[in-house]
Amino acid sequence: MKANGESAGVLNGVRLEPVAPGSAVALGNDAARRAGAPDKKTLEAATRALLERLADLQDVFQADGRHALLLILQGRDAAGKDGLIKSVYGAFNPTGVRVAAFGPPTPLELRHDFLWRVHQVVPPRGMIGVFNRSHYEDVLAVRVRQLAPEAVWQARFAQINHFESMLHANGVIVRKCFLHISQDEQRARLLARLDDPRKNWKFRLDDLDDRARWDDYTAAYRDVLARCSTPAAPWYVVPADEKPMRNYLVARLLVETLESLDATYPAMNPAVRDAARDFR
Ligand code: ATP
Numbered sequence: 001m002k003a004n005g006e007s008a009g010v011l012n013g014v015r016l017e018p019v020a021p022g023s024a025v026a027l028g029n030d031a032a033r034r035a036g037a038p039d040k041k042t043l044e045a046a047t048r049a050l051l052e053r054l055a056d057l058q059d060v061f062q063a064d065g066r067h068a069l070l071l072i073l074q075g076r077d078a079a080g081k082d083g084l085i086k087s088v089y090g091a092f093n094p095t096g097v098r099v100a101a102f103g104p105p106t107p108l109e110l111r112h113d114f115l116w117r118v119h120q121v122v123p124p125r126g127m128i129g130v131f132n133r134s135h136y137e138d139v140l141a142v143r144v145r146q147l148a149p150e151a152v153w154q155a156r157f158a159q160i161n162h163f164e165s166m167l168h169a170n171g172v173i174v175r176k177c178f179l180h181i182s183q184d185e186q187r188a189r190l191l192a193r194l195d196d197p198r199k200n201w202k203f204r205l206d207d208l209d210d211r212a213r214w215d216d217y218t219a220a221y222r223d224v225l226a227r228c229s230t231p232a233a234p235w236y237v238v239p240a241d242e243k244p245m246r247n248y249l250v251a252r253l254l255v256e257t258l259e260s261l262d263a264t265y266p267a268m269n270p271a272v273r274d275a276a277r278d279f280r
Contacts, residue, residue, distance in 0.1 A: 075179030
């Protein structure tokens with residue numbers, strides 16, 4: 001990132017690193033916060049600068065049209081997927097970004113292979129797509145809630161890797177973020193949904209069932225991170241207890257990803273320029 005401003009120094013090393021393929025990632029409560037984090041004001045100012053940069057990068061990315069960008073967001077209930085999308089989405093020209101959310105599959109979706117509904121909403125080149133949950137639910141919720149036999153969901157890890165590698169080979173840049181919150185923070189956020197009338201509508205009893213299966217989800221997420229973080233489609237663990245840090249880290253990842261593409265504005269076709277000479 002081309003960092004500037006007074007916050008550049010303290011934020012130098014504050015970035016996400018991809019999960020090394022096959023590695024066992026620590027997903028304890030400690031990992032939900034970043035030690036020695038800069039203060040909230042510094043992070044928020046730096047995030048605003050990143051979001052401005054993102055707007056410029058999206059413009060040239062859209063014009064360049066050689067790649068698509070797909071950001072996949074996973075996390076437990078109340079991990080902040082919606083809040084993150086809200087904070088980052090505003091940076092973009094809405095014509096170039098599309099959010100897709102994945103709830104329980106419909107009867108029709110269940111009659112198809114699990115990637116059918118996902119592939120349809122993968123962004124085309126020039127577009128940014130954000131997935132709020134994704135095909136990873138098919139090896140997370142499906143596994144933990146025992147919605148399919150083990151042989152079925154076990155086979156999906158390889159199927160997912162093939163799918164994402166195919167997308168990569170076809171110009172789709174895939175970045176996957178697991179928003180990791182601690183048990184205490186989830187409890188506080190679920191209680192806020194119960195207590196705050198403006199948040200009551202977000203509360204679902206199913207969230208309590210999933211919370212009761214905390215350790216099973218941890219094991220399932222660890223497998224996902226170890227088995228599906230690949231060079232073509234890396235996973236990142238985002239410490240998400242603190243929202244300013246979460247927003248900064250993901251905004252920075254997006255900026256660095258788009259910068260790495262070296263997108264350029266296409267030159268005007270000389271024939272078009274000639275034809276428009278009279279207009280000038
Ligand atoms: P969120 O919890 O993501 O904020 P929400 O409360 O509005 O969203 P929905 O989007 O309707 O709820 O559905 C989310 C739920 O759908 C989650 O509990 C998730 O585990 C479940 N889900 C998503 N995909 C699948 C799948 N393939 N199989 C089973 N359950 C799934």
